[in-house]
Amino acid sequence: MTIDTAVLSNEERISFALRSLYxxxxxxxxxxxxxxxxELYMKNKDFLPSPEVISxxxxxxxxxxxxxxxxxxxxxxxxxTDGEVxxxxxxxxxxxxxxTSRRFREIRQTGLEVLGSLDAACIDEVLSLAxxxxxxxxxxxxxxxxxxxIVEGLLDMLELEGEARSAVLRCMGEKNVHELxxxxxxxxxxxxxxxxxxxxxLCSAAPQDALSExxxxxxxxxxxxxxxxxxxxxxxxxxxxxxFSILGDMRYYSGIVFQGYxxxxxxxxxxxxxxxxxxxxxxxxxxxxxxACYLDKLERLEEVRRDA
Amino acid sequence: xxxxxxxxxxxxEKVYGMFERAGFDCPAIREENRKLYFENxxxxxxxxxxxxxxxxxxxxxxxxxxxxxxxxxxLEYAPDVYELLDLNVGRCRMCVAGPKDFSDDLxxxxxxxxxxxxxxxxxYASLGRDIxxxxxxxSIELAPILGLSDVIVDIVETGTTLxxxxxxxxxxxxxxxxxLIANKSSFVFYRPRIEELTRRLSQEVKP
Numbered sequence: 001m002t003i004d005t006a007v008l009s010n011e012e013r014i015s016f017a018l019r020s021l022y023x024x025x026x027x028x029x030x031x032x033x034x035x036x037x038x039e040l041y042m043k044n045k046d047f048l049p050s051p052e053v054i055s056x057x058x059x060x061x062x063x064x065x066x067x068x069x070x071x072x073x074x075x076x077x078x079x080x081t082d083g084e085v086x087x088x089x090x091x092x093x094x095x096x097x098x099x100t101s102r103r104f105r106e107i108r109q110t111g112l113e114v115l116g117s118l119d120a121a122c123i124d125e126v127l128s129l130a131x132x133x134x135x136x137x138x139x140x141x142x143x144x145x146x147x148x149x150i151v152e153g154l155l156d157m158l159e160l161e162g163e164a165r166s167a168v169l170r171c172m173g174e175k176n177v178h179e180l181x182x183x184x185x186x187x188x189x190x191x192x193x194x195x196x197x198x199x200x201x202l203c204s205a206a207p208q209d210a211l212s213e214x215x216x217x218x219x220x221x222x223x224x225x226x227x228x229x230x231x232x233x234x235x236x237x238x239x240x241x242x243x244f245s246i247l248g249d250m251r252y253y254s255g256i257v258f259q260g261y262x263x264x265x266x267x268x269x270x271x272x273x274x275x276x277x278x279x280x281x282x283x284x285x286x287x288x289x290x291x292a293c294y295l296d297k298l299e300r301l302e303e304v305r306r307d308a
Numbered sequence: 309x310x311x312x313x314x315x316x317x318x319x320x321e322k323v324y325g326m327f328e329r330a331g332f333d334c335p336a337i338r339e340e341n342r343k344l345y346f347e348n349x350x351x352x353x354x355x356x357x358x359x360x361x362x363x364x365x366x367x368x369x370x371x372x373x374x375x376x377x378x379x380x381x382x383l384e385y386a387p388d389v390y391e392l393l394d395l396n397v398g399r400c401r402m403c404v405a406g407p408k409d410f411s412d413d414l415x416x417x418x419x420x421x422x423x424x425x426x427x428x429x430x431x432y433a434s435l436g437r438d439i440x441x442x443x444x445x446x447s448i449e450l451a452p453i454l455g456l457s458d459v460i461v462d463i464v465e466t467g468t469t470l471x472x473x474x475x476x477x478x479x480x481x482x483x484x485x486x487x488l489i490a491n492k493s494s495f496v497f498y499r500p501r502i503e504e505l506t507r508r509l510s511q512e513v514k515p
Binding site: 266 | 369491
């Protein structure tokens with residue numbers, strides 16, 4: 001049987017290309033049910049982009065949900081085995097509330113999750129796959145990477161806790177240094193220390209340049225950033241930025257977090273990171289890292305290319 | 309071409325003046341006509357005027373790479389954008405206002421009339437106060453006078469309207485001013501230009 005690829009939508013073509021890439025790189029397909037136990041999402045609702053979930057009562061009286069997320073299900077069904085690394089990819093529809101219309105939407109996601117006894121090479125491989133995924137979506141792309149250890153390290157060193165810490169993190173996520181300075185002042189931080197946080201917030205540069213800036217800021221523990229810069233593949237040149245405004249929920253994420261952009265699409269088309277803390281919260285040992293590509297955002301990419 | 313959304317009206321004129329003095333001028337914008345957008349091809353800039361409350365949507369959706377929006381709009385709609393600079397113009401306050409002699413009866417749900425339902429809800433949630441939000445689109449000051457609400461949450465510039473209607477500011481929630489915002493994807497692809505624009509614009513900000 002031959003398939004006329006001309007009839008495929010842009011979204012479908014990219015989905016096939018991504019699945020083929022992940023398959024070639026040794027990931028196993030993960031197929032999940034459309035429904036999941038509601039309780040799973042209620043226990044971890046802060047992990048979801050929006051807390052609303054479509055729920056219903058099954059014929060046996062159990063409360064179920066139309067899945068708003070894939071990672072939680074993969075973590076739940078993950079069975080750790082000593083010293084092993086398990087790699088999964090998926091292509092699933094999820095049901096989420098749109099941030100703008102505030103109504104439920106069905107969104108197609110393709111992504112991968114790597115769980116188990118991960119080492120630095122595994123993280124490098126996932127970053128490399130994220131870069132390759134972006135290139136399959138569009139040749140004009142960028143990957144913005146943050147290291148939560150650096151952010152948390154500086155906040156700990158400056159002894160910022162509680163509400164002040166949350167407010168600083170919010171400002172960092174918005175690159176909002178004018179309010180960040182005000183928050184630091186109310187928290188009693190020295191002007192010089194507030195400036196260090198402002199510089200970290202504005203830091204968005206190629207890894208080697210970012211490393212010099214991190215050293216100048218006086219961030220503790222730069223080994224993770226140094227290792228990241230060394231582990232990047234040659235094709236990352238000019239496409240990867242270290243950017244500390246990229247922040248995941250630190251109750252779930254730790255270490256690396258990243259977002260991918262392609263020119264012409266106004267928001268990130270790929271998002272991921274290492275979520276060891278989610279794994280541990282769900283009672284599983286080891287480490288985990290993964291990412292998802294938001295295929296619904298690519299519907300108009302062809303129009304953007306034609307206009308360009 | 310860098311697309312810049314400015315708010316229509318007095319504030320927009322003032323803000324454009326700051327862009328102009330910072331070296332990002334577009335002479336066509338000063339011409340008398342009914343055009344909706346204006347370009348300076350040499351500088352690679354395209355300006356357009358939009359309703360002040362729509363600027364954040366244009367920027368979040370990428371129709372504009374950067375724009376200028378009031379902090380009230382950013383707090384109310386929480387668009388996913390970068391907030392790069394406080395331009396310190398269009399200054400006012402988001403306040404709770406009500407009858408001068410108002411005293412909150414904690415045994416009852418507080419009725420709050422406002423255009424800014426999210427800001428009002430978040431503010432009272434932070435105080436642990438149960439409220440009934442009454443969404444209105446204009447003449448908010450009428451609500452407590454006619455008994456539709458106990459208090460209002462609204463923007464206060466001079467306080468004259470409140471005074472003339474026997475109302476007073478009861479609490480200030482947050483100071484408001486115009487902010488330079490950027491689309492996150494545009495920031496990634498046009499970072500040097502946006503950073504340079506922010507830097508030069510910051511020199512035009514008066515304390």
